[in-house]
Amino acid sequence: MDERRTGWVLIVVLVGQLVFLAIQGARAGETRLEAIGLRLLGPMARGVAAVPRSFSGFREDVKLRDSLLAENRTLKSEVEELRLRLLRLSDVESEMLRLGAALRYPTPPAGRIRTVDIVYADYTSWLRSLVLYTGGEPARVDQPVLSPGGLVGRVITVAGPYAKVQLITDRAASVGAMILRTRRQGVARGGGRGGGLELDYVPLQADVRPGDRVLTAGIDGVYPRGIPIGTIVSVQQGGQLFHRIQLAPAVDFGSLDQVYLLDYQAVPKGVTEAAPGANP
Amino acid sequence: MQTLKLLAAIALAVLVHFIGMSFFPSLGRFVDVFLVLVALYGLRGGSLSGLLVGLLVGLLRDSLSSGPFGLFGFADTIVGYVTARLAQRLVIQRPTGVLAVVSFASVLQQAVVIGLAFLLLPAPESPSPLEAAIRAGACGLLGMAVYVVGGHWRRTSEARRRGRMSRLRLG
Numbered sequence: 001m002d003e004r005r006t007g008w009v010l011i012v013v014l015v016g017q018l019v020f021l022a023i024q025g026a027r028a029g030e031t032r033l034e035a036i037g038l039r040l041l042g043p044m045a046r047g048v049a050a051v052p053r054s055f056s057g058f059r060e061d062v063k064l065r066d067s068l069l070a071e072n073r074t075l076k077s078e079v080e081e082l083r084l085r086l087l088r089l090s091d092v093e094s095e096m097l098r099l100g101a102a103l104r105y106p107t108p109p110a111g112r113i114r115t116v117d118i119v120y121a122d123y124t125s126w127l128r129s130l131v132l133y134t135g136g137e138p139a140r141v142d143q144p145v146l147s148p149g150g151l152v153g154r155v156i157t158v159a160g161p162y163a164k165v166q167l168i169t170d171r172a173a174s175v176g177a178m179i180l181r182t183r184r185q186g187v188a189r190g191g192g193r194g195g196g197l198e199l200d201y202v203p204l205q206a207d208v209r210p211g212d213r214v215l216t217a218g219i220d221g222v223y224p225r226g227i228p229i230g231t232i233v234s235v236q237q238g239g240q241l242f243h244r245i246q247l248a249p250a251v252d253f254g255s256l257d258q259v260y261l262l263d264y265q266a267v268p269k270g271v272t273e274a275a276p277g278a279n280p
Numbered sequence: 281m282q283t284l285k286l287l288a289a290i291a292l293a294v295l296v297h298f299i300g301m302s303f304f305p306s307l308g309r310f311v312d313v314f315l316v317l318v319a320l321y322g323l324r325g326g327s328l329s330g331l332l333v334g335l336l337v338g339l340l341r342d343s344l345s346s347g348p349f350g351l352f353g354f355a356d357t358i359v360g361y362v363t364a365r366l367a368q369r370l371v372i373q374r375p376t377g378v379l380a381v382v383s384f385a386s387v388l389q390q391a392v393v394i395g396l397a398f399l400l401l402p403a404p405e406s407p408s409p410l411e412a413a414i415r416a417g418a419c420g421l422l423g424m425a426v427y428v429v430g431g432h433w434r435r436t437s438e439a440r441r442r443g444r445m446s447r448l449r450l451g
Contacts, residue, residue, distance in 0.1 A: 006328045010361050013335060017354045021400060037343025040293060048298035119346060120298065126306045129346035152366040156346060172401050233339075254305060260407060 042162035045120040111264030139163035150228030150250030176220035199245035319385035322363030334360025355392035387420030
């Protein structure tokens with residue numbers, strides 16, 4: 001093919017991709033091509049991820065053999081403490097349910113949690129993502145992803161047993177958030193160098209201090225309320241109306257090797273599928 | 281045979297990327313193995329195959345990132361085409377020439393990706409010039425290393441093949 005025709009092919013391919021990107025931006029959903037790519041690369045990522053895990057597992061077994069007894073003792077006492085705490089909390093929960101019933105307040109359903117493995121992680125480039133292996137039970141788009149430390153992100157693409165996660169530190173991610181001390185709401189967004197977060201739309205008159213903990217507010221239709229997002233590290237006067245708030249994420253993303261998928265649907269399926277303006 | 285070789289090269293690049301990321305999580309910030317593959321292929325092939333390989337490899341790269349699908353596909357299509365056109369106009373015989381072309385390809389890719397990100401993302405982040413330069417240099421060095429090793433391997437296998445043929449003739 002001569003260069004003139006190749007030039008035309010290039011233009012057609014580029015324009016096609018731009019149109020594809022524009023459509024995708026308007027629809028904001030996963031694409032079939034993306035799922036195919038993930039399906040192709042997922043098994044390779046899983047195979048590669050298994051090697052260092054088993055290697056480091058063996059190395060740790062050898063290194064930690066002596067300290068296992070001590071660790072076991074510590075863990076046993078921790079389990080005892082946690083059992084006591086659970087007893088107290090179940091007491092609080094039953095009281096909360098009783099009061100809620102008296103006030104006719106509908107308690108939000110608690111979601112089921114399951115553990116899944118991370119097979120690929122990219123925390124450092126500016127488009128931060130994880131690929132998970134979910135096994136026989138596939139994930140769902142927009143499913144919240146957690147770690148023991150707090151919120152990790154949400155599932156954006158599902159391809160069979162593999163799922164791609166958008167981290168909360170991603171530039172394009174945003175989470176409905178609230179400051180625990182004052183219940184002031186805002187929007188936590190990925191931003192800042194080094195994987196930090198920003199809390200937007202908190203007015204200047206709001207009481208905000210470094211050290212305040214920030215949780216999910218449960219207002220974005222994706223995440224339930226009360227999951228730790230991070231801690232405020234700095235508060236500056238931003239534009240004319242809002243504070244400029246930097247957060248340190250609650251999760252140390254670099255040390256994750258397993259995460260939890262939360263089976264939670266903030267808005268019932270019937271409501272999301274209902275046509276706007278349709279009669280109930 | 282060419283297609284098989286290309287698929288093997290893509291599989292190898294993916295494997296190197298995964299292994300590198302699992303041992304050095306910051307690797308993705310400084311080296312783009314996929315880009316090196318596209319640039320090296322562009323240096324060897326025609327402009328049409330360069331742009332198609334760029335498209336394919338870029339879309340594969342997109343399926344691993346959380347950005348808009350097609351961001352790297354678009355950038356790598358341009359990189360594949362431009363590299364192939366450069367190779368048609370310049371005579372690149374020294375490894376330092378490969379270093380320069382792959383580094384240029386990295387700068388071009390970053391510029392296209394950042395430009396698109398500013399159009400498509402709400403709050404895009406542009407890397408610092410130093411980071412971009414380090415990335416370009418690292419990609420160039422990797423490209424040069426692959427070129428040198430590949431050339432050595434080709435020469436060795438060619439010599440072996442010739443040796444076998446001459447033994448056959450003598451026998």
